[in-house]
Amino acid sequence: MPDVKKVIRNYRKKMGNINFSRQVEYQKAFKKYDVKNNIILYESFHGKGMTDNPFAIFKYLVNNPEYKNMKHIWVLNNYEDNGYYNYYKKFANVEFVKTHTKKYFYYLVTAKYLINSVSFPPYFLKKEEQVYVNTWHGTPLKTLGKDMEGSITQHSNLQRNFLQTDYILSPNEFTSEKIVYSHDINDIYTGKVLENGYPRIDNIFYESQVLESNFSILKGNKKLVLYAPTWRGEVGKVDDIVFQIVQSINDIVENINIDEYEFLVKVHPLVYKYIEGMDFEGITLIPNWVDTDELLHYIDILVTDYSSIFFDFLVTDKPIIFYLYDKDEYLEKRGVYLDLDNLPGSICYSAEDVSKNITESNTIVNRYKVQVERYKKQFTHYDNGSVIKDYVAHIFLAKQSVVEKDYNNKKSNIVMYAGAFLNNGVTTSAINLSKLFPYDKYNLIIIDKSRGNKTFEDNIKRLSPNVHMAYRGGGMNLTFYEWVRYNRFMNYSKVENVDFYKEVVQQEWKRLLGDINIEVGIDFSGYVPFWTFMMAFSGFPNRIIYQHNDMAAEKLKVVGGKKVHSKNLTRIFSLYKFFDFIAAVGEKTLELNRANLSEYTEENQFVYIPNVLDPDSLFMHRSExxxxxxxxxxxxxxxxxxxxxxxxxxxxxxxxxxxxxxxxxxxxxxxxxxxxxxxxxxxxxxxxxxxxxxxxxxxxxxxxxxxxxxxxxxxxxxxxxxxxxxxxxxxxxxxxxxxxxxxxxxxxxxxxxxxxxxxxxxxxxxxxxxxxxxxxxxxxxxxxxxxxxxxxxxxxxxxxxxxxxxxxxxxxxxxxxxxxxxxxxxxxxxx
Incomplete structure (x- = not known):
């Protein structure tokens, strides 16, 4: 029996890890509370503000008498000096919560409707009764998901969120395709993409009582110029970005008539805190809490760069100026989907040129009429100021009021763990199998950890492009008692409560892959207890574990005086009986393992499945x-x-x-x-x-x-x-x-x-x-x-x-x- 005091001590130590403690508290709420049909939870940019598409939907619902019985929960981490908070906190049916708090957990598991512009945290798991609407936050000029430069796993939590959604809202076909394919959910996504324009663009068509009461300049006589540069660089490295933005602002304003123009600046939240206290002559710095599309209603000229804000502004038929001073560098570091030389507005590479175009802005729309019309036709053809009404009717009233797209190919799904993609024979075998896999009948999802080194990433890039990669971020959601039970197996290899194992494992699969129906689960590695555990108790109709070696000999393998595989393989052997097949890659190996591991297995479990070769990669060097x-x-x-x-x-x-x-x-x-x-x-x-x-x-x-x-x-x-x-x-x-x-x-x-x-x-x-x-x-x-x-x-x-x-x-x-x-x-x- 384990030492109870030691278990409690270890648990308290684990609770010192903020991510683990959040998983525990969320799981407690998840199991304790039921979904309530009258609650809607809104979250935009991880609680940074009341903005974007969730805010537009909220405004429509909170003012609509047909939904007067709904309770609206806003996730907002900073209430200070927020004009929307000051306005809506007086509403009896509106409540505010902060992320990762007990109230947040409570509403996250009880709200019938969940509306988010980005993603919920890694511990989030949608209940069956909940309706999750992901609105995303813009037509993408910049690359998304797996198309971006950087870590191959950086989109893992977004992919996980998308797989749990019932609906993804999209303004146009271009955005639908980019979201689905760049996040690797094509073919396997069980929800629907609703394509009907953007809720937030509705805000551009109407005045805002909140903004007008906070900013008198919006009703002044000057022309309003908004400079809205996108985020550049990395979190925590903003000094160079701030310097460039400040320099650009000063240089542009220096060459325009401030008696004729009011120059407004709205920057990324990470930049705002660095420049909010600076003294700028002739400009108004717009605070983070302001919803950009509400602001665009009042703007006469937009100056931006690679931000999706310009797509929204197209509906105004007003001039757009693109300030692309770092175009080549940006293309190299981030990448874009569209041709930057044919944007719907004037393209400038210097601050002086921007100033000149501001003063000549009345000619821009005519000069770029062809590009503007082409962009409007492709990207904003749904947006007429009332798209929210149709979305709400579809989501809340089940009316077929918008274009609904299904990206699921209805093939059976196989999920496989391939073994961490080290440089070894198992990885080579998995890569080769991915090339010859029967995609005509099955989808193949390979799952692995959400962080890896260059070797890990290079090997994943060698897989067939038909593979869907899923990366496990976060950890298993467990209460204290569940954690103790789970760790009893991991520490002592005792299979004690199969029903409990099935419950936590199947919940974890749902957290990772949403409602995807998996027909076959394959532990292709056969060396990692966690993934063997995940396959063994998955409930998948067909569960397979591979043996790539003489496993009894592997258990006895000694490195540096230690049996390096003994503990892990003891756990794995104890789970063999929960698999339909034990696939040995060699005939002689099968006979050896069947004889040596008979106490853990049944004779009819063993099958001989040789690894395959990929001739293309094997002989490629002879031609190249x-x-x-x-x-x-x-x-x-x-x-x-x-x-x-x-x-x-x-x-x-x-x-x-x-x-x-x-x-x-x-x-x-x-x-x-x-x-x-x-x-x-x-x-x-x-x-x-x-x-x-x-x-x-x-x-x-x-x-x-x-x-x-x-x-x-x-x-x-x-x-x-x-x-x-x-x-x-x-x-x-x-x-x-x-x-x-x-x-x-x-x-x-x-x-x-x-x-x-x-x-x-x-x-x-x-x-x-x-x-x-x-x-x-x-x-x-x-x-x-x-x-x-x-x-x-x-x-x-x-x-x-x-x-x-x-x-x-x-x-x-x-x-x-x-x-x-x-x-x-x-x-x-x-x-």
């Missing part, structure tokens, strides 16, 4: 070689990696294959089960007999790298052994070498062995089950040798003497066809 010889210090080298930064090149080069002797190669993690130490000892003996004319490439990295390098020095072969580290050019290097050597003590179905024989390379492989699964007991592709130093030495000598059998008839297409037939049978077995 990248490993060309380069002379460095008068020596032939191969450049395997180079990173360029502002003219500086950080390059990694390795010794080129020798022409004096033969080039052996081993590809794999530098770890005990791969046993490259044995290979080094055999190679040292070979060089003693043959002389130092041959080379050995060790491709990979791992915990034994330093030990193996020290071993080469001890053996006196350091000049003949090349450690390449991790490289995406391993296959090309393999093709340049003469013989592949696999020295492993246990394997499942080694992908590098398959790749070597597909490239028609002679192979030497130790006599273990996984290698025999690939090569057969009497291999025609090379030699299966005794798993020892002498065995490897004799294999290399046999190769050098020309006695090794080597065949060139490996039929990749036939092999892949068989593998995919077996895979398809496995995922289809319920049909």
């Amino acid at each position: 070689p990248s490993l060309e010889k380069t002379a460095i210090f008068n020596e032939n080298m191969l450049l395997i990696n180079d990173q360029r930064d502002h003219g500086r090149v950080n390059a990694t080069a390795i010794t080129a294959p020798t022409i004096k002797g033969k080039n052996f190669i081993n590809i794999g993690r530098l770890s005990p089960e791969k046993d490259q130490e044995k290979l080094l000892q055999a190679f040292a003996l070979l060089l003693r007999e043959e002389g130092p004319i041959h080379q050995l490439y060790l491709v990979g990295s791992g915990e034994l790298e330093k030990t193996l390098k020290a071993e080469t020095i001890s053996l006196g072969i350091e000049d003949n052994v090349i450690f390449t580290g991790q490289t995406n050019k391993a296959i090309e290097l393999l093709d340049k070498c003469d013989c592949f050597v696999l020295s492993s003590n246990h394997e499942g179905q080694p992908m590098t062995l398959l790749e070597a024989i597909a490239l028609n390379k002679p192979v030497i492989a130790t006599n273990i089950e996984g290698n025999r699964s690939v090569l057969g007991d009497n291999s025609q592709y090379g030699d299966i040798v005794e798993n020892s130093v002498d065995g490897l030495l004799n294999g290399m000598k046999k190769f050098l003497s020309g006695e090794m059998k080597s065949s060139h008839d490996f039929d990749i297409q036939k092999y892949d066809n068989y593998a995919m037939e077996e895979f398809t049978k496995m995922i289809n077995y319920r049909d």
